[in-house]
Amino acid sequence: MSATNRILPGSTIGILGGGQLGRMLALQGRAMGYRFVTLDPTPDAPCGQVADEQLVAPYDSVEEARKLATQSDVITYEFENVDADVAALLERESYVPQGSKLLFTTQHRLREKRAIEAADVKVAPYREIPTAEALREASAAFGFPCVLKTATGGYDGKGQWVLRSDSEIDEAFATLSKAGTELVLEQFIHFEREISVIAARNPDGDIRTFPVSENVHVNNILHLSIVPARITQDIAQEAERMAAQIAKQLEVVGLVAVEMFVTPDGQLYVNELAPRPHNSGHYTMEACHTSQFEQHLRAICNLPLASTALLTSVVMVNVLGQHVEPLLAMLAAEEAAGEQQPRVVPKLHLYGKQESKHNRKMGHINLLAESVEEALDWVDAAGIWQTEGIR
Numbered sequence: 001m002s003a004t005n006r007i008l009p010g011s012t013i014g015i016l017g018g019g020q021l022g023r024m025l026a027l028q029g030r031a032m033g034y035r036f037v038t039l040d041p042t043p044d045a046p047c048g049q050v051a052d053e054q055l056v057a058p059y060d061s062v063e064e065a066r067k068l069a070t071q072s073d074v075i076t077y078e079f080e081n082v083d084a085d086v087a088a089l090l091e092r093e094s095y096v097p098q099g100s101k102l103l104f105t106t107q108h109r110l111r112e113k114r115a116i117e118a119a120d121v122k123v124a125p126y127r128e129i130p131t132a133e134a135l136r137e138a139s140a141a142f143g144f145p146c147v148l149k150t151a152t153g154g155y156d157g158k159g160q161w162v163l164r165s166d167s168e169i170d171e172a173f174a175t176l177s178k179a180g181t182e183l184v185l186e187q188f189i190h191f192e193r194e195i196s197v198i199a200a201r202n203p204d205g206d207i208r209t210f211p212v213s214e215n216v217h218v219n220n221i222l223h224l225s226i227v228p229a230r231i232t233q234d235i236a237q238e239a240e241r242m243a244a245q246i247a248k249q250l251e252v253v254g255l256v257a258v259e260m261f262v263t264p265d266g267q268l269y270v271n272e273l274a275p276r277p278h279n280s281g282h283y284t285m286e287a288c289h290t291s292q293f294e295q296h297l298r299a300i301c302n303l304p305l306a307s308t309a310l311l312t313s314v315v316m317v318n319v320l321g322q323h324v325e326p327l328l329a330m331l332a333a334e335e336a337a338g339e340q341q342p343r344v345v346p347k348l349h350l351y352g353k354q355e356s357k358h359n360r361k362m363g364h365i366n367l368l369a370e371s372v373e374e375a376l377d378w379v380d381a382a383g384i385w386q387t388e389g390i391r
Helices: 020-032 062-071 084-093 101-106 109-118 132-142 166-177 233-249 292-300 321-337 372-382
Strands: 012-016 035-040 053-056 074-077 126-129 146-150 160-163 183-187 193-201 207-209 213-218 221-227 254-262 268-274 313-320 344-350 361-369
Touching: 012 020, 012 062, 012 084, 020 035, 020 292, 035 062, 053 062, 062 084, 074 292, 101 109, 109 183, 109 233, 109 268, 126 132, 132 146, 132 166, 132 183, 146 166, 160 166, 166 183, 193 233, 193 292, 207 233, 221 372, 233 254, 233 268, 254 292, 313 321, 313 372, 321 344, 321 361, 321 372, 344 372, 361 372
Parallel strands: 012 035, 012 074, 035 053
Antiparallel strands: 126 183, 146 160, 146 183, 193 207, 193 213, 193 254, 213 221, 221 313, 254 268, 313 361, 344 361
8 A cells, every 4th residue: 555645534634515425424534533624505514514614605616616725635526516627626736536537527428428338338328419310310229218318417317308209309309408418318228126336446546346235216316225235146246346347447536336227137237427425325334344435535545445344234215305204203203112122223314404305315214134125124114205116
């Protein structure tokens, strides 16, 4: 392990972005002995509540970004829509081991897909779509359904349209073209499961992968992450190999979350990347030797990467705005009942967001159990989430 650019405890870590991922990074980093300053436009942001200081400014503020640089020994980002020009400026004027190159790549679906293919990893067949006529030709080639997406700006189902017939082509193209970015059409993959693997790499090139998470989405928002994933060992090993290959080829520093589809015949296709801690990795906070947040900090600080071994079966459930009150009431009732050895141990994490809105991510709960089926039974019995058909 090289001592070059090793950032030791006691140093200050700057975070571009003040949301829940930054909050959990800072909480983990405090236990490791680091200090934190965050930049976010929302006063009293979730990360700002637990950092040493929050700079309240737009993400594209060069002046405040430079101030962040002067106060930090190393800078990271907690979401990929950070202004790439600011990230490049900080890379020149301070130490941003993640760099701006990976950010530039993953902020754009076409660049991202080409980078994944360059790593010799499969993605769903796709085409760039400059015109409605090109969309008509590509959809005829791929067949219906197929998925039209904006090249930038999409998340949680936004910026995409599932095309089911020719009659939708003109409307879909006109609607998504308003985003002012390129469009890409993807062949629809008839998948059996959605999974993800989070890989960590430090500047010395050491790589570790976390266990595969099986992910269930409801209304295009991640609902459950199930670990161990209900897939064969061969598929799990191949998914981890692919994630490690992407981390190596793209020279990732920190974390990269690799989302994949598993087809009924066991083929794997990468759907997208996220160069940061990821919602589907929250299970690691109690269920692994090392959380994704500690591993990310170890990676950007060029410390040795730690064990990612799984300690227990776990199901992570996202807690949206409409779930908070009934969940808190249920947990209070369980605590009052005083079961001495519960078969499922719930670990709740709330993000400190001031306003609870419908479908807004307010927190998550990790359900630790002897088996994922017991944890899923707890979710069903809670009656808080709409779980029909997810199993």
